[in-house]
Amino acid sequence: MEPILQIKDLTKKYKNFTLDHVSMEIPQGMIYGLVGENGAGKTTTISAILNMVEKNEGTITVFGRDYEQAEREIKQDIGVVIDGLGPYSGYYVKDIHPIMKKIYENWDRDLFFGYLDSFKLPLDKKIKDLSKGMSVKLNFAIALSHHPRLLILDEATSGLDPVMRDEILSLLQEFVLDGTNSVLLSTHITSDLDKIADYVMLLHEGKVMFVKTKEELDVDFGILHCGKDMFNALSDEDIVYYIKEEFEYRVLIQNKRELRASIRDLAIDRASIEDIMLFYIRGKKR
Ligand SMILES: Nc1ncnc2c1ncn2[C@@H]1O[C@H](COP(=O)(O)OP(=O)(O)OP(=O)(O)O)[C@@H](O)[C@H]1O
Numbered sequence: 001m002e003p004i005l006q007i008k009d010l011t012k013k014y015k016n017f018t019l020d021h022v023s024m025e026i027p028q029g030m031i032y033g034l035v036g037e038n039g040a041g042k043t044t045t046i047s048a049i050l051n052m053v054e055k056n057e058g059t060i061t062v063f064g065r066d067y068e069q070a071e072r073e074i075k076q077d078i079g080v081v082i083d084g085l086g087p088y089s090g091y092y093v094k095d096i097h098p099i100m101k102k103i104y105e106n107w108d109r110d111l112f113f114g115y116l117d118s119f120k121l122p123l124d125k126k127i128k129d130l131s132k133g134m135s136v137k138l139n140f141a142i143a144l145s146h147h148p149r150l151l152i153l154d155e156a157t158s159g160l161d162p163v164m165r166d167e168i169l170s171l172l173q174e175f176v177l178d179g180t181n182s183v184l185l186s187t188h189i190t191s192d193l194d195k196i197a198d199y200v201m202l203l204h205e206g207k208v209m210f211v212k213t214k215e216e217l218d219v220d221f222g223i224l225h226c227g228k229d230m231f232n233a234l235s236d237e238d239i240v241y242y243i244k245e246e247f248e249y250r251v252l253i254q255n256k257r258e259l260r261a262s263i264r265d266l267a268i269d270r271a272s273i274e275d276i277m278l279f280y281i282r283g284k285k286r
Helices: 042-049 071-075 093-103 109-118 132-144 162-175 190-196 214-220 228-233 256-262 273-282
Strands: 005-014 017-026 031-035 057-062 078-081 150-154 182-186 199-204 207-213 222-226 239-244 249-253 268-270
Touching (some): 005 042, 017 207, 078 132, 162 182, 199 273, 214 256, 228 249
Antiparallel strands (some): 222 268
């Protein structure tokens, strides 16, 4: 099956920052999470995909077509939640329908009003008077109501309370359920990715630190707390990164299962995406 999105060697140079040869492939039916510290390059990646900033190098293929050459057609099949609804702030919620109908060939009136209803969004409220959560929900309703095949979200769930976030995460899982749609989302809230991501890419200072399936992260990685003797007994291949604390070593290990089988009574904790990210950014290589 053709990937929904394919990026090869995407490079964008700013004065003090380079997004450095980022490549990614999002298969159909997958949720792909982009994580990294502030300034890692997540928004730059998404902006370059959407041709909102000019890239220096690289190719971007969406639905099998070169993005630059077929941007108008491709955009008809992409739903985007990347910033607020600034340009529409003076409009009422109900005004969005006639505007979007002109933009999207597949705009689905019933679907849109269905979302407004299920999100309990008031039709007669001005967009600038919506709460943060309400405007995020409206943004999602807009992004989904033209039957896109790819959703691109930049920090879309930050600022939402846990109940609303959960609702949105369920919506995303539903969106990819038929196996043909995909989602690319960047977030600081790594626990969201623990819940729903199929793939995770960690960006650090413009570079890709890793791309792993969620299953690989769960099955391979673990955190071992140990003393010096045990640390010295580990092989270099087992240690991804380590952090030396005052009284112990904290070690991000890979090959969790093999290690458990070969060394008895080893206490290995589960590594969340946040743990893994911290080790990759703050940890040391042996
Ligand atoms: N227009 C610009 N001109 C110069 N530098 C820029 C520009 N836009 C972004 N940058 C720089 O690029 C780097 C990456 O920024 P980017 O917004 O992509 O990071 P991010 O991972 O999305 O961060 P955050 O999590 O804080 O949103 C930063 O150092 C930022 O200052």
